[in-house]
Amino acid sequence: MLLLKKTSYSSIYLTLSLLLVVAIVLSAGTGAVYLSFREISSLIAHKAFGNGIVNPVHEGLFFQIRLPRTILCLFVGAALSVSGALMQSLFRNPIVEPGLVGTSAGSALGAALFIVLGSNSFFSHLSFMSELLMPVCAFLGGLVATVIVYYFSASLNRVNISVMILAGIAVNAIANGATGFLAYIARDPQARSITFWNLGSFAGANWTAVAFAGASTIVGFFLSLRFAKSLNALQLGDTEAGYLGVNTERLKISIILINTLLVSIATSLVGIIAFVGLIIPHLLRLMKGSDNRYLIIGSALLGAIVLSITDMVCRVVIAPAEMPIGIITAFIGAPVFLWLLNRMKNNGQKGGFYA
Template sequence: MFRQNKFFFPFLIVLLVIVLLCAIAFGAVAILPAHMFSALQHFLQGKGPANIYEGVFLQLRLPRVLLCAITGAILSVSGVLMQGLFRNPIVEPGLVGTSSGAALGASIVFVMAPQFSPAIKSLAGPLLMPIVAFFGALLATYAVYSLAKNAKRVSIMSLLLVGIAINAVCLSGMGFMSYIARDAQARSITFWNLGNFSGSTWQQVFIVGTVATIIFIVSLRYSKQLNALLLGEEEAIYLGVDPDKLKRRIMLLNTAMVAVATAFVGVITFVGLIVPHVLRLLIGSDNKRLLPASMLLGAILLTLADMFGRLILAPAEVPIGIITSLVGAPVFIILLKKFNLLQQKGGYNA
C-alpha cells in the first residue's frame, strides 16, 4: 500500500511528534504548551522550574515520554532483526527468551546487589543492572537458538517450544529471587516484571538512548545482508553473506539493546511482534525501509500505550506490560492461525 509512497516516513515523523506532545501534556497533572516552553526557556538560562508544572514537565513527564519512545523503538527494531534472522514473522524477544533472560539477570541484581563487593559496584556504577541483564539475555537467547537448531535449520515450532521452556526456567529463577527477597525487593520485582516507566530519569534516558542510537546505526548497515538472508542461507552465501557470522552479530546487537531497555523499564512483550508485522503489510519486507519505519511506529505505539495506562485510572497507573500483552496476545494467536501452527493433524500429531 505504501511501498513507494514518499510521504510515509514524513507522516510517521509528524505523527510521532504529535503523540509525544500529547503524552507530555496529558496525565494526572496537565501540562500546557506554555509550561513546556517556559520550562525549556528557564532550563536553557540555567534557572530552576518556576512552578510545579514546569517541575513535573522537566523532572517527570519529559524523561518518561522520551524513555518510552526509545524503548518502543528498541523493541520494534529487535522484532525486525529477530524475524529477519529466523526468517519468520512470529518471532519476537519475549518468545525466544531474550526478555525473560534479561529479567532474570535484573532480578538477581535487585536481590543480590547488597552482597556484591564495593569494587564491583564502583566499577560498574549505574551500568551494573544492564550488564547483568545483558548476560542473562544473551545466555537465554543462545540456549533457545542452539536447542531449536536441527540439521542447520531452525524450526519455528521447535523455537516456540524451546522458548516456552527457557522462559519457564527464567520465570522459576525470578520466582526464587522473589521468594528470598525482602518485602520491598519482592514488590519491586513484581511491579518491574509488569513493565513500568514511572521511575524514569534523565540518566536512564541517556544510557538507553546512547545504546539504542549506536545499535540502530549498526543495524542499518546489516539491512542488505538481512534481505539476502530472506532468500535462504545457501542463496545468501552465493551473494557473499556469511550467515553464521551475521547471526552472531545480530544476536549480540539485539540482546544488548533489549537487555539495557529491560533492565530499566521491566518486561514489555509483543511490541516486537505487532509493529514489524503491521509494517510488512504496509511497506513490504525490505529491511532498509522496515528498520527505520519500525523505530518510528514502535515509539508511537508504546508511547500511546503508556499514555493510555496513565489516563485510564488516573491518578493511578496501569502497568504498560498489561496493556501490551492484552493487545498483543490476540494478534499472536491470529498469526499462529494464519501460519497454520494451531491446526491439529490427528493421530500421534494431535
C-alpha cells in the same frame, strides 16, 4: 492496503515522523496534571532563555518527571520494535519476538539476580561500574537465554522453527521460575522491585535511564542498518545468502548480540513489555513490504509512537493512579498475536510471508 503498498518509503517516514512529534507533545502534557502545549512552550522557553514567569511546580514536573519519561518511551519503543524486526528476519518467521525466544525473560532474571544479590561480595568487587551493573547483568541474562534457544533451534545449518518455539517456551519457563524463586526469598523492597520488572512501568524514568536507553538504542539502530542488506539476502536461505557473499554464521551471531543489547537494556530499565516487538514489524510489512532497510527505520519510528500512546493510556485510565504498561500491551498484543496465527493458517502455502 493497496494504496499503502504504492506509497513511497519517504512518505511513510514523513508521516511517521509527524505522528511521532504529535505523540511527544501529547505524552509530555498528559497525566494527573495536564500541561497544555502553550504551557510546555513557556516552560521550555523559560528554561532555555529565562523568559517569562512559570509555575515552579509544573517546571519541576515537566523537566524531572514528564520529559524524561516521554523520551525514555521513545527509546524503549524503538529498541523493542527494531529487535523484533531483527529476530523475525533472523528466524525467517513473522511470529517471533524477543519474548518468545527468551531474551526478555533472561534479561529480567539477570536484573532480579542483581536486585537480590547486589550486596554480595562478588558484586562489591565490581562497584567501579556503579549504575552500569544492572544493565550489564540484564544483558548477560538475555544473551545466555537467547543463545540457548538458538542452539537448540539450529540443526543442519537451518533454523527449525518448531524447535525454536518449544525451546523458547522452556527457557521462558526456567527464567520465570528462577525470577519467581528470587522474589520469594527476597526482602520486601527487593520483591517489589522484581514485581516491577515483571509488569513493566515507566514510573521510575529519569535522565540516567534516558542516557542508558538512548546509547543502547542508537548504537543498536545503526548496527542494525549496517546488517539490513545481509538480512535481506538471508531471507533466500543460508546457502543462497552464502553464494551472495554473506557470512551467515557471523551475521546470526551479530544479530543475536544486537538484539540482546537492545532488549536487555530496555528490560533492565522499565521491565518486561511484551508483544511490541511482534506487532510493529508485522504492521509495517503489511503496509509496504519486507525490505529490512525500511523495516528497521519504520520500526524505530512506529514503535516509539505506539509505546508513547500506550504509556499515555496507562497514566489516564485509572488516574491519578497508574497502570503498569505491561498489562496494556498484553491485553492488546495477545489478540493481535492470535490474529497473526489465524492469518498464517488461512494463507497456507500461498506464497510465503516474505513474498
